[in-house]
Amino acid sequence: MIENRPWLTFASHATLLLGIGLVALPVWMALVASTHPASAFGVGHIPLWFGDAGAETWGTVLFEEAGNGVDTPVWFMMLNSLIMALGITFGKIVISLLSAYAIVFFRFPCRNLCFWIIFMTLMLPVEVRIVPTYEVVANLDLLNSYTGLTLPLIASATATFLFRQCFLSIPGELVEAARIDGAGPWRFFFDILLPLSRTNIAALFVILFIYGWNQYLWPLLITTDDAYYTLVMSIKRMLSVTDGDIAWNQIMATTLLAMLPPVAVVIGMQKLFVKGLVDSEK
Amino acid sequence: MTDVILEKVGKTYPNGYQAIPSVDLSIEEGEFIVLVGPSGCGKSTLLRMVAGLESISTGELRIRGERMNEKEPAERDIAMVFQNYALYPHMSVYDNMAYGLKNRGIAKNLIEEKVSDVAKMLGLTELLQRKPRQLSGGQRQRVAMGRAMVRDPKVFLFDEPLSNLDAKLRVQMRVEIRQLQRKLGTTTLYVTHDQVEAMTLADRLVVLNKGKAEQIGTPMDLYNKPATPFVAAFIGSPSMNLIDATLTEQGVKISEALTLPLSHQHRGDIVWGIRPEHLEVSDEQNGDFALRIQAVESLGAETLIHGKIETESANGESMVVRLSGPHLPDVNSLMWLTAPMSHWHLFDAKTQQRL
Amino acid sequence: MTVTFPQKGLPWLLLLPQLLVTAIFFLWPAEQALEQAFYQEDAFGLSREFIGLENFIDLFTDPLYYQSMLTTLVFSFSVAIVGMSLALFLAVMADRVIRGKLAYQTLLIWPYAVAPVLAGVLWWILFDPSMGPIALWLKSAGVDWNHYLDGNQAMILVVIASTWKQISYNFLFFLAGLQAVPRSLIEAAAIDGASPFKRFWTIVFPLLSPTTFFLLVVNLVYAFFETFGVIDATTKGGPGQSTTTLVYKVFDDGFVGLDLGGSAAQSVVLMAIVGLMTVIQFRFIERKVQYS
Numbered sequence: 001m002i003e004n005r006p007w008l009t010f011a012s013h014a015t016l017l018l019g020i021g022l023v024a025l026p027v028w029m030a031l032v033a034s035t036h037p038a039s040a041f042g043v044g045h046i047p048l049w050f051g052d053a054g055a056e057t058w059g060t061v062l063f064e065e066a067g068n069g070v071d072t073p074v075w076f077m078m079l080n081s082l083i084m085a086l087g088i089t090f091g092k093i094v095i096s097l098l099s100a101y102a103i104v105f106f107r108f109p110c111r112n113l114c115f116w117i118i119f120m121t122l123m124l125p126v127e128v129r130i131v132p133t134y135e136v137v138a139n140l141d142l143l144n145s146y147t148g149l150t151l152p153l154i155a156s157a158t159a160t161f162l163f164r165q166c167f168l169s170i171p172g173e174l175v176e177a178a179r180i181d182g183a184g185p186w187r188f189f190f191d192i193l194l195p196l197s198r199t200n201i202a203a204l205f206v207i208l209f210i211y212g213w214n215q216y217l218w219p220l221l222i223t224t225d226d227a228y229y230t231l232v233m234s235i236k237r238m239l240s241v242t243d244g245d246i247a248w249n250q251i252m253a254t255t256l257l258a259m260l261p262p263v264a265v266v267i268g269m270q271k272l273f274v275k276g277l278v279d280s281e282k
Numbered sequence: 283m284t285d286v287i288l289e290k291v292g293k294t295y296p297n298g299y300q301a302i303p304s305v306d307l308s309i310e311e312g313e314f315i316v317l318v319g320p321s322g323c324g325k326s327t328l329l330r331m332v333a334g335l336e337s338i339s340t341g342e343l344r345i346r347g348e349r350m351n352e353k354e355p356a357e358r359d360i361a362m363v364f365q366n367y368a369l370y371p372h373m374s375v376y377d378n379m380a381y382g383l384k385n386r387g388i389a390k391n392l393i394e395e396k397v398s399d400v401a402k403m404l405g406l407t408e409l410l411q412r413k414p415r416q417l418s419g420g421q422r423q424r425v426a427m428g429r430a431m432v433r434d435p436k437v438f439l440f441d442e443p444l445s446n447l448d449a450k451l452r453v454q455m456r457v458e459i460r461q462l463q464r465k466l467g468t469t470t471l472y473v474t475h476d477q478v479e480a481m482t483l484a485d486r487l488v489v490l491n492k493g494k495a496e497q498i499g500t501p502m503d504l505y506n507k508p509a510t511p512f513v514a515a516f517i518g519s520p521s522m523n524l525i526d527a528t529l530t531e532q533g534v535k536i537s538e539a540l541t542l543p544l545s546h547q548h549r550g551d552i553v554w555g556i557r558p559e560h561l562e563v564s565d566e567q568n569g570d571f572a573l574r575i576q577a578v579e580s581l582g583a584e585t586l587i588h589g590k591i592e593t594e595s596a597n598g599e600s601m602v603v604r605l606s607g608p609h610l611p612d613v614n615s616l617m618w619l620t621a622p623m624s625h626w627h628l629f630d631a632k633t634q635q636r637l
Numbered sequence: 638m639t640v641t642f643p644q645k646g647l648p649w650l651l652l653l654p655q656l657l658v659t660a661i662f663f664l665w666p667a668e669q670a671l672e673q674a675f676y677q678e679d680a681f682g683l684s685r686e687f688i689g690l691e692n693f694i695d696l697f698t699d700p701l702y703y704q705s706m707l708t709t710l711v712f713s714f715s716v717a718i719v720g721m722s723l724a725l726f727l728a729v730m731a732d733r734v735i736r737g738k739l740a741y742q743t744l745l746i747w748p749y750a751v752a753p754v755l756a757g758v759l760w761w762i763l764f765d766p767s768m769g770p771i772a773l774w775l776k777s778a779g780v781d782w783n784h785y786l787d788g789n790q791a792m793i794l795v796v797i798a799s800t801w802k803q804i805s806y807n808f809l810f811f812l813a814g815l816q817a818v819p820r821s822l823i824e825a826a827a828i829d830g831a832s833p834f835k836r837f838w839t840i841v842f843p844l845l846s847p848t849t850f851f852l853l854v855v856n857l858v859y860a861f862f863e864t865f866g867v868i869d870a871t872t873k874g875g876p877g878q879s880t881t882t883l884v885y886k887v888f889d890d891g892f893v894g895l896d897l898g899g900s901a902a903q904s905v906v907l908m909a910i911v912g913l914m915t916v917i918q919f920r921f922i923e924r925k926v927q928y929s
Contacts, residue, residue, distance in 0.1 A: 008833070009733065023748060025763070048770065106648035106651075114656065124911065128884065128887065128904055129667055131892070131900050131904065133662060151658065155655060155662060177429075180362050180382070182356035191370075192370060196371065213752070232754060233754075235758055262750035267747055277810075
């Protein structure tokens with residue numbers, strides 16, 4: 001800054017630390033709660049410091065059953081979440097790369113029409129057309145399947161636009177040089193375009209992984225079979241338990257485990273994550 | 283043997299814009315042809331049509347007797363060096379040079395041999411494992427040329443390859459390109475807007491203006507006998523003095539008060555030209571006309587004097603005089619000049635053709 | 638002009654997967670919604686009857702629908718304004734400090750990765766009237782907190798949970814915007830004698846306005862369409878209809894109330910709204926491109 005005002009700098013740090021504390025508060029509470037036995041919650045308040053039942057709760061939740069009406073262990077649902085998240089991520093990236101490639105590097109009739117059809121998906125988030133989409137998937141017999149979990153979510157105008165932008169920034173001479181060097185469309189795609197889009201793909205991967213992992217309403221609707229439960233949606237099933245004792249410690253442990261992978265991805269790949277956010281700007 | 287023939291080659295874009303009406307050009311094997319002209323004159327379009335990057339709307343392109351109009355760029359056996367070099371940024375220098383050969387399915391050991399030969403010739407051996415972004419401008423330029431050379435093509439195409447380099451490097455690379463081309467003996471088509479580059483490199487020059495070839499000839503032909511005022515102005519630096527005049531029985535009438543005597547059968551409006559270096563300093567008795575000096579540019583080896591022909595009326599024609607060695611005439615003073623008739627250039631004002 | 642390949646059939650092959658998925662899972666359902674909006678269907682899907690615009694007339698004469706619209710507006714603008722103010726404040730602080738900028742950023746951006754429903758669960762428990770630490774603390778301070786009964790308190794809870802998740806996004810963009818403000822401008826203002834506070838309001842904030850506007854649109858879209866999980870986990874739209882946003886209502890009427898025609902009519906209205914918002918957003922992006 002321009003002036004050197006120590007107290008202002010100090011105030012800035014203090015405010016930021018306070019902000020970080022407030023943002024972290026719910027997670028802190030969840031972490032504390034998960035270390036107490038289920039009986040601790042009956043007495044009317046959540047304990048404020050760590051208990052000693054942590055290892056037991058986390059072990060149970062991870063390897064035996066999540067509890068509260070969900071019999072599957074967390075590791076198994078994590079696997080489902082991972083399959084769904086990666087399916088959505090790879091699916092979106094692949095079909096968007098291909099369609100953006102077609103739109104930028106080829107001229108063909110109805111090119112604009114295709115562009116608009118893809119653009120329209122931007123206007124139709126799944127939450128908005130939830131009932132008819134469910135019916136379509138039910139008609140196609142895709143309920144309780146990985147295909148049903150992923151396929152309806154992989155069309156993405158955002159990713160197509162991002163790649164279009166990225167491809168448009170590649171100098172035309174590079175394409176010409178490749179043509180003179182005897183590279184056809186496929187060779188150009190694999191030898192030049194993909195390597196040049198590497199960071200964009202990685203950045204988008206981070207964003208889409210979070211999007212895929214955090215899907216909630218869609219898996220909730222189309223899975224009724226334990227075998228396809230994903231971790232995030234299982235929370236809803238755990239909360240809808242009716243018979244009295246809710247094992248809060250288990251719910252908190254499961255919640256923390258459910259947010260762990262995407263949070264780890266954001267923190268571990270912060271640079272790519274920021275790039276992905278800025279690039280896609282929704 | 284004639285190597286490349288352009289026969290009435292023209293380009294009309296789908297939106298109806300006619301970039302090039304019709305160009306005829308035949309290039310001998312091993313010849314260095316430079317296409318030169320101001321930006322937007324169609325020189326790059328013409329080059330790209332030869333490369334196969336733009337379709338040919340009318341006419342025919344033949345390389346070694348074979349019609350090329352419908353061939354893909356890769357099938358024409360040409361190589362191109364781009365203005366921004368167009369090096370693949372994610373590939374090493376070696377891979378950049380080898381890519382075209384790999385795509386043609388050439389054996390690996392043969393590729394290695396060719397690349398290392400060319401790298402040696404261009405002094406790139408030490409840089410083969412580097413990425414383009416780790417190279418200087420001049421080195422990138424060399425890699426771009428190496429990529430063209432390894433393929434050993436029938437024709438080299440250069441699209442303003444030196445315009446991204448600084449002045450000093452440009453001169454150095456210019457000489458190098460000329461030497462390499464002589465050594466390899468490959469037919470070359472080179473596009474530039476820089477007339478110095480054009481004059482120094484070319485066996486023959488094609489001056490393009492608005493898609494038309496104004497004149498095709500050796501650099502000295504163009505300098506000594508420009509076919510049109512456009513060529514006259516474009517070739518030579520500083521440009522030729524060109525003045526609107528009328529040809530009468532008395533001679534070239536530049537203004538009411540000034541007529542330079544000449545006997546010529548042509549009558550009517552003309553453009554009269556003389557190069558700055560051909561004007562000679564004289565005195566009031568022997569001079570053809572006087573120049574009112576407006577500015578003096580001393581460059582040491584030569585001096586450029588800008589002024590206006592002194593007449594009774596206010597607006598005399600502007601002129602530049604180029605004198606060798608240092609001169610320091612006063613601004614606003616008068617300088618008497620003679621214009622030797624052997625250096626005159628006369629053009630018909632209507633047809634723009636040389637008389 | 639971009640350079641292109643001459644092939645004619647290949648681009649269709651490349652577009653095929655995306656077009657297929659779009660047609661099957663976007664256009665077909667959208668068409669179904671449109672169709673269903675003009676029919677009345679019984680709960681078991683056995684019979685349906687064409688009723689013209691009746692579903693829409695029902696919708697627009699239903700006071701609950703207007704209430705839901707109002708709820709959505711209050712909710713969305715609260716989320717946008719609270720979230721953006723806090724994020725801007727933190728971003729200004731982070732922009733001031735020289736050391737630890739990246740560390741602060743890391744510690745502030747992670748909530749973006751938390752699923753909305755999990756954010757809802759966490760805050761719900763903090764505010765649970767019988768055991769939540771914050772609810773208990775509020776009670777001891779004299780505030781009778783019970784979001785199961787009090788509609789306004791329920792609204793505050795969903796706003797807090799939704800804002801919490803979005804702060805990271807706002808923070809990142811504000812910080813980037815602040816760092817893009819030319820140092821020389823601020824230095825010039827300082828030489829002109831403007832205090833840090835005045836500099837912010839007269840120089841920095843106006844220069845941030847493209848970012849601010851962009852974030853406003855993004856936040857509104859987020860609050861409209863991506864907070865289903867938060868609401869479902871915390872209040873389920875209640876008490877009464879006090880936190881039922883338009884998107885939640887589509888789901889609630891369709892899957893819980895089984896009023897398929899009504900839900901489809903709502904879908905159609907929502908699609909129109911999203912379409913409008915998308916157009917606004919694109920206008921803005923176009924303009925921003927011109928700026929740079």
